Amino acid sequence: MKRSLYLLIVLLTLIIASCGGAGPTTTLNVTMTDFQFTPNQFTVPAGQEITLNVTNTGAVVHNFIIMNLGTTAGATYEEDDDANVYWQERDIQSGGDFSVTFTAPTEPGEYEVVCRTEGHIASGMVGKLIVVAGE
Numbered sequence: 001m002k003r004s005l006y007l008l009i010v011l012l013t014l015i016i017a018s019c020g021g022a023g024p025t026t027t028l029n030v031t032m033t034d035f036q037f038t039p040n041q042f043t044v045p046a047g048q049e050i051t052l053n054v055t056n057t058g059a060v061v062h063n064f065i066i067m068n069l070g071t072t073a074g075a076t077y078e079e080d081d082d083a084n085v086y087w088q089e090r091d092i093q094s095g096g097d098f099s100v101t102f103t104a105p106t107e108p109g110e111y112e113v114v115c116r117t118e119g120h121i122a123s124g125m126v127g128k129l130i131v132v133a134g135e
């Protein structure tokens, strides 16, 4: 009985580890389509240099905008949201496929990622950057 419980725990741990999201990474691969980020959740170590590999396979222009901690662009990205941007790669054209780097925020937390093209947030083009403290 104890042995089977132990095996069950080991199995569950493996399942959780394999689908839950890996630990933090410094390389993010994101595909943009009309209208979502895939994946739409990223975990990075605080303060590290991050490489973002972007591919826009959609038909229209997209953006990868990380909002400051505790701020949100809301349902529609407006001009005044510019003041709350942590980092951004704007105007990624259809067919765009390239790499850029940025430095992850030093403060751990969940940062909103949005696309500012009109109507895209409402269509679901939002994501989450989870910043975790380094070991």
Ligand SMILES: [Cu+2]
Binding pocket: 035, 061, 062, 063, 115, 116, 117, 120, 125
């Ligand atoms: Cu978009």
